[in-house]
Amino acid sequence: MSGASVGRHSVADHVARWLQLLVDRGRRSDGLLQSGRAWETQYAAGRWDFLAQLPELARFSVLAGYICHLKPGAAVLDTGCGQGLLLGRLPNSCYSSYVGIDVSGSAIAVASKQQSERSTFLIADCEEYSPAENFDVIVFNEVLCCLRDPLRTVERYARRLKPGGLLLVSLCTAARGSATILWRLKRAYATVDEVRVVHAQKKVTWVCLVLCPAGP
Template sequence: MTFFQSIRAWFRRKILRDRAERWNHQYAIGRWEVLKAPAEYARFDACIALLRRHAAGGRLLEIGCGEALLQRRLAPGDYQRLVGVDISAVAIGRAQAFADHRVRYLVADMQKLELDETFDAVIFTESINYVPRRHQLLRNYARFLNEGGVFIVSIYRNKRSAGIWTEIHSVAAPIDRATTTNEVGAWDCEVLRLR
């Protein structure tokens, strides 16, 4: 990055409070390397077990996919199509190493996403909590779901998470769930259908 580019990125991050720039910065300085730690494996695997139960071998849309960590734990037969979306160009730049004829990664804000495909599952692992009005988001995302399709949402348990689940449950009903607990904390993962 040139000096001019880093000043522009700093200005967008600090002064304009540009969210994409903030995530790019965090990925660039290694803040999210923690997501690759072995302590995270179990919460990914809990979501994958639910995915296999409700959308095995299906068409998957992953929102807030970061560096393709979910895909890296999936077996090739777990999906026929996988589209990963993230607001961070830095994260998606790294995810592209895992793209192939079935897998596409793209940079987009989940609140403005436009796609001309539909899916059997739309997955949010540790990402829906970063946007407001999740109930509106999920209603809006119904257009990406095939008939019978599901949302799979995972959220780390903290003092905000109960309120986020309440908001989600106002528009979507859980049909299956799993909780992962270890030394780092607890993650709840739910499979949901719109009410």
């Protein structure tokens, strides 16, 4: 191979590497905004099983604590409920009914093992789903960063709150777009309470918010 041909190859390799980097960066910038099929594949492969592990416990406990303290006996809707972990961490006495929806059939199949006369799990896209009933608490637990139009979705569900009903949000600060979503939520709704859960070893922070449409 001639020197000129080696040079051409290395330039081509260099360009290819840069193109790949740009493609990867584009993929990464999509963050959690991905198709229902992608969620399905990832759940089936066990990629989200870590959500049931100890480092995630604190944010579930905060959300469950808010429900028990602020709306004991609540009718709860959990959007993007995944494998139903929040229901598993909710004491029986704290809710009267629970509906969990998620776009992934694999996640709902696992969640449905907890189904009872007071709880239902449905495969549904929360950007399209319209519940038939109203709720005391509507939960957006690590789902807003997965949606095309998170604020419009929250607004649509807020209309399904009973009088005095609450919106519960958990957002991992590392998720793309989380700061903007938080800022817009706090402008649109009254903040009843807000905490930050920091996992010291994993260096992950979640913001847990209680919001109220008509002021506290």
